[in-house]
Amino acid sequence: MSQFLFITDLDDTLVGDDAAMAQLNERLSQHRQQHGTKIVYSTGRSPTLYQQLTQEKPLLEPDAVVLGVGTMIFHNGSPEPDATWQARLRQHWDRDRILATVAHFADLELQPESEQNEFKASYFLYETVATEVMTELQTNLQQQGLEVNLVYSGGKHLDILPKAANKGFALAFLQEQWGFERHHTVACGDSGNDLSMFEINRSRGIIVGNAMTELRQWHEANPSSDRYLATQHHAAGVLEGLQYFELL
Numbered sequence: 690m691s692q693f694l695f696i697t698d699l700d701d702t703l704v705g706d707d708a709a710m711a712q713l714n715e716r717l718s719q720h721r722q723q724h725g726t727k728i729v730y731s732t733g734r735s736p737t738l739y740q741q742l743t744q745e746k747p748l749l750e751p752d753a754v755v756l757g758v759g760t761m762i763f764h765n766g767s768p769e770p771d772a773t774w775q776a777r778l779r780q781h782w783d784r785d786r787i788l789a790t791v792a793h794f795a796d797l798e799l800q801p802e803s804e805q806n807e808f809k810a811s812y813f814l815y816e817t818v819a820t821e822v823m824t825e826l827q828t829n830l831q832q833q834g835l836e837v838n839l840v841y842s843g844g845k846h847l848d849i850l851p852k853a854a855n856k857g858f859a860l861a862f863l864q865e866q867w868g869f870e871r872h873h874t875v876a877c878g879d880s881g882n883d884l885s886m887f888e889i890n891r892s893r894g895i896i897v898g899n900a901m902t903e904l905r906q907w908h909e910a911n912p913s914s915d916r917y918l919a920t921q922h923h924a925a926g927v928l929e930g931l932q933y934f935e936l937l
C-alpha cells in the first residue's frame with residue numbers, strides 16, 4: 690500500500706449514502722495517516738454551498754478543495770483561492786461579453802447569484818434542447834473570438850468556464866504540484882461536470898453505479914482499462930472502485 694491522490698466529486702458521488710460515506714471516510718482517513726494519501730473534494734458548488742454541505746454532512750478535512758467546477762482551488766483550509774490558478778484562468782476570458790451573448794438565448798436561465806463567480810457563468814438549461822442550444826452558443830462565441838468550456842451536468846445545469854478551467858485541469862494542477870503519477874491518482878464522479886477528470890486521462894477513474902446518463906454514455910463510447918464503472922452507488926461505489934484498483 691502506498692500513498693495516492695484521491696479526488697472526488699461530492700453530490701451523488703461521495704455524498705448520498707451516509708453509512709457508506711462514514712465507512713469510506715474511516716478507511717481514507719487511516720490511509721492518509723499511515724501513507725500520506727491526499728484527499729481532495731472537487732465540486733460544482735460555490736464556497737457558500739460547500740460550507741453549507743460541511744454543516745450538513747460529516748466530511749473529512751480535505752487537503753485541498755476545488756470549487757465552482759474547477760474555477761477555484763483552496764489549499765488546506767486557506768480562505769483565499771490559489772492565485773496562480775486564478776491568474777491562469779484570467780487569460781482570454783471576457784465574462785461581460787459572454788453574459789451579453791447569452792442574454793440573446795431565451796432557453797438559458799441564470800442560476801442564483803451565489804453560484805456565479807469571476808470565472809463561472811452558470812445557467813439552467815432543459816435537457817431536451819441542450820445539445821442544440823450549446824452548439825449554437827459555442828458557434829456564436831467562437832465567431833467573436835471567445836474561447837470557453839461549456840459543461841453540461843445533471844440534465845439541467847450549464848456552466849460556461851474559461852478554456853483552461855474544469856475539474857480535469859484542476860486535477861492536473863494539483864497532481865503536478867504534489868508530484869503524483871497517473872496510477873497513484875484516482876478521480877471519482879457521477880455526472881457531466883466530472884467528465885473532464887476522466888477525459889484528461891491523467892488518473893484512474895471511478896464512476897459510481899448511480900451515474901447520470903450523460904457520463905455513462907460517454908464512458909461506454911470511450912472505454913478505458915483505467916476507468917471502472919462500479920455496480921454500487923455513491924460512497925459504496927467509490928470504495929468498490931478503490932478496491933478494484935487495489936489502492937485500498
Ligand code: GLC
Pocket residue numbers: 732733734735738758800804811812842846847848882
Ligand atoms: C453545482 C453548482 C452549479 C453548477 C452545477 C453543475 O450544482 O451549484 O452552479 O451549475 O454544480 O456543475
Ligand code: MG
Pocket residue numbers: 698699700701702878879880
Ligand atoms: Mg455529482
